[in-house]
Amino acid sequence: MYLGCSLFRTSQPMSKLLHYPPNPVEIPVTLTQPTRGYTMQVMKVIAGLLGFFLVYLALMLGALALAGTFIWGGISLIHLVKDHPPYSFVVFFFAVIIIGWGGLLLFFLIKFTFSPYKDSAHYRVQIYEEEHPRLFAFIRQLTKDMQTSMPKKVYLSPDVNAAVFYNSNFLSMFWPVRKNLEIGLGLVNTVHLSEFKMIVAHELGHFSQRSTKLGSYVYAIHKSIYKMLYQREAGSTKMLKKWAEIASTINIYNVIPHVTLMLMQGIQTVLGMLYHLIHRLYMGLSREMEFHADAVSIAVAGSQPAINSIRRLALSNHCYAYCSKHLSEAAEKDACFENIYSAQTALLHYISKHHQLRIVDGLPEISDEYLAKTISSRVQYKDQWASHPSDAEREARIRAANIKTEMDTTSPWVLFNDASELQENITQSLYAERFPGRGPAKYRESSSGFIKDISLLHTRYRFPEIFAGFYKNRPFRDIKGITEGLPFKGETKDLYNNTITTKIKRLFQNKIDHALLVAIADKHIDTRHFEFDNQKYERSAARSLAISLETEMEDQSAWLVQYEKDLYRFHLHMAEQKGSEAAQTFMGLYNNVLIHQRNTREMESQATMVIRQVQVLFNMEDQRLHALLDQLKAVKKEEKVLKPLLQNMLKTVEIPAELDKTFVEDTRQFLETNYTYLKENAVHQEEIVRLYRLTHRAVSNYTDVTELRKKDYLEFTAALLVKN
Structure with missing residues (x-):
């Protein structure tokens, strides 16, 4: 039965708030109550945490006792020998070392346990109520409806994100502090107001209900332990190592920091092993907390806004990430976006048009019909180490709740004062922080100019539509021994269509699913149960299913090989009908693609070897000259193999200026120069960077030119089909 839930003030008057979507009128009483699974996960994690703290307390007390013993022993020695001058200096010196050792151990125990850790404030900007009163009124009303407290502070970040965070220390394991709210403007830019309400409610929902305080408390403890073990510890270790390097000049002092470091690392290792045991338990709780936060959020925002935002999130992230990457490329030309969020919106619309997504009130709608066309995995399993449930699991629960409410498709930008100015300021701040x-x-780049360049890029590589994506993202097959064409058995219009393309996509997805089944069988994926084609199986069945799927893939591959041969014969037959010159051109274009594919693979293989050796060089801990020289020999060895490939590339491949204006000149200069990669007994950074970048450019340009050669062949073939 559906009733008004007493945990939410759904009848709260909101006439003073112009921009606040209505709450659902009726929601299930049990919607926001913790599930049995949630409660069980909390109990499991608490048991693990109690065990952790018992061991932690024993280790700390033991280390404190050891530190106290050293200090007490050193002081006792000084008192013991102060009246024996012949030995007093030597013993006094030794006692000082013991006291110093104990003091150092005590210092780092305190620092390890009690020093505060602050979340990185990278790109975050704190905002205040007087700056954006409508946003704060919105958040305040939402917290009232959820019966939770206002965030301590509100921050803006540039990306697609929303989060609740806090600065933790040792005491926060016992008294969790008030949380801060972070709102990503890339998220604000790609949701409607009802969806924004749901997302903010989801973040606040982790800490909103009395019934889930235990879960949020466990969350705070877990996070504090992680930071104590793996984030705060780093600073202490660096300090000890630095002192050890300095102390190495005085041999008698060198033992103090080294032994202290070993002791501290030993403590961390033991606690780390225990932490990993409880971390897996916590992952189960974390997934339940996400489900609960979803339940809390749809109780005030409804199911449909949640489904919409979950489905659109990946596309929003992709568009922002692409714009962010382009920001780096534009910086090389001394340019920057006027407004990165206008560019994100423009790209969102461009991609939506390309994929035929319907635009509803300024944003793409990812419908059930569109998702039904996608090729999904046939293997489903619960990742025991995942902190979040899958989008499909979240959507299934949200859809089952079926909380109805009126959608407000206004943009959340209405909550911000001078939104356009804010967007432009954040854009410029992002540029300044990334390129200080x-x-x-x-120069300023407009969103229209940005999309125009993308459109030109796509046009350059776009294959003729008649092929329906048949040749997209896969190599041409090396078809040997075929010198004569044959007519196609069937209708010409049936050569390429979505049904054929879908069969190819299924083959490639089956390869991924086969690898998953093998990983499950070999226990590389930690799960006891999984689903295949919506049927539940034990892990022991994975091997036999993989064998069956392998047989299916062999049949699919055999069909594809034969189909591609039939297509080639038919296209050749059509070319022969145009004359021998057309037939020779057809075969020449196809063979040219094969040559470029072969050369690209060879370049990729060698580029991988070069890059691997360069990465080893930069990651070396031993920076002594003989070690550097040994690694530089390895780099030079791979460079000798790379140079002939580059020479052949310059001879046989024409790199269009629009791809890379200076590649030919830079490559010639590299080939004519004998880099030693050494300068003043240290790595010559500039030469190594030139090698690294040129290697990347060579692979990229070879790949792009190969795509252009494919396009040449397909355009010639498409002309044959159209004229037929």
């Missing part, structure tokens, strides 16, 4: 030495960009 450059100063303000000389």
